[in-house]
Amino acid sequence: MEKVLIVIPDINKAGGSERAAISLANMLCDESDVTILSLVDNGNIPFFALHQKIKILYTDIGNIPISGKKKLIYFYNLYKHLKNFLNKNDFRFIIGLGHNINSVIALLKNKNNVVIGCEHINYDTIPTSSKILMRLVYPKLDAVVVLSELAKKKIKNLNNKIYVIPNSLPFITDKVSDLASNRILMVGRLSAEKGYERIVPVAKYLKQHFPTWRIDIFGEGEIYTDLIDLYQENELSNVSINPISKNIEKEYLTSSILLSTSYSEAMPMVFLEAMSCGVPIISFSHEGSEILIQNGINGFIVNGQNELQEKINIMIKDTKLRSEMGINCIEISKKYQSYTIKNLWLNLLSK
Known part of the structure; x- marks a missing residue:
């Protein structure tokens, strides 16, 4: 061996x-x-x-x-x-x-x-x-x-x-989100490059137009206190920051949208996690979103705050589209199953 x-x-x-x-x-x-x-x-x-x-x-x-x-x-x-x-x-x-x-x-x-x-x-x-x-x-x-x-x-x-x-799916689940909750999920380290300040206008928009919807963040990091202060200053009662969960699958299964505000990503594991649970993604444009999101198929790629709010508005209102995107997420995620990625590694190590 x-x-x-x-x-x-x-x-x-x-x-x-x-x-x-x-x-x-x-x-x-x-x-x-x-x-x-x-x-x-x-x-x-x-x-x-x-x-x-x-x-x-x-x-x-x-x-x-x-x-x-x-x-x-x-x-x-x-x-x-x-x-x-x-x-x-x-x-x-x-x-x-x-x-x-x-x-x-x-x-x-x-x-x-x-x-x-x-x-x-x-x-x-x-x-x-x-x-x-x-x-x-x-x-x-x-x-x-x-x-x-x-x-x-x-x-x-x-x-x-x-x-x-590519990275492989981090977990295998036979459960799928019903995409019925009024919940937008964010998962990732609390650091500057993740762009969490970008959700301030989004959360304000939600409070005004979709008051039953909320944004739940799961992550830990060096800007935790800064973010708490920022969200409190802007009276964002519809935003919460929670410790990262060992049972993160449960959080995907009780969410309807995964939101990413990162300035740069290579191939986010959280995208794979969301896709495997049938949760569509809205993300700013970067290398990772270009790889994993087929724009309009399993999520949306946006280039600015106005477009971000526009796509969130569409995905919240159009439950049929959200459901179709969730199904597409599951299908697209299958190419990243562990046995497929494992074989690529074994082939490399055998050269």
Whole structure:
């Protein structure tokens, strides 16, 4: 049984990258001996369910600094740590998640291992200094895995072995939302790039035109207090912020619309979650929405606040359209079932 190492900044977070990493580990653990190496040890345990076969190891390397000088020191220490770790542990496959980790593991390539870099964010959002480093070291990777053909086009000059392997559905459910509740759902980390301030005019519009409808947010993060203050200042009694739930499926099944206000996404796991539960999506335009939303079929892609309110108005009023979109969500989500994505990974690892 081949040994696989997955390297990730912090496996215990409740974000999309962590969910994708755990989904990958769970998919591979029947055919491989899988270990996850987390660079942060905060004393917690993974938020998402992990197969008991999978081992987790933690380091004290910590989070990646923002400043350039500290970042260089961090990379040097990470390189030394991983090199020492790999000298003591024999892994056939090393899979990194994120450009920072990938840039380091690319330098640890040898004749006995296969080093694969996974990109789970929009390349356009990566800092220029990191892009320069990627141009230097990414050619050393045995393969680069991206989430879509669009993402592949953006990095086509970094490596000649780029494979498109989407995220898989994070859970399988035989239940479907009846789309009858007056509830708009938002799920994601409470951080600036998610654009939660964009719902202020939406919530005001709902209070005036659809007073029985509400927006429920599930997430945790650094701007929680700022958002609470913002919503209170605007008297948005129809908006709530709730801790992320381990039973998030229940929240989708009791919602009628998933709303995303993010400025940038690669391939949001929350879109896959919503689609599998038959919940149509309204999202601002970004890489992730272009991949997963067929505009007017399983949701709407919007380009501004006025269009956002217009599409919410349509989806609330037209229950037949909402139902049709929900059915389309389920059909489209089938291409992301775990056995399909697993086979793509197994094919890559067998090359």
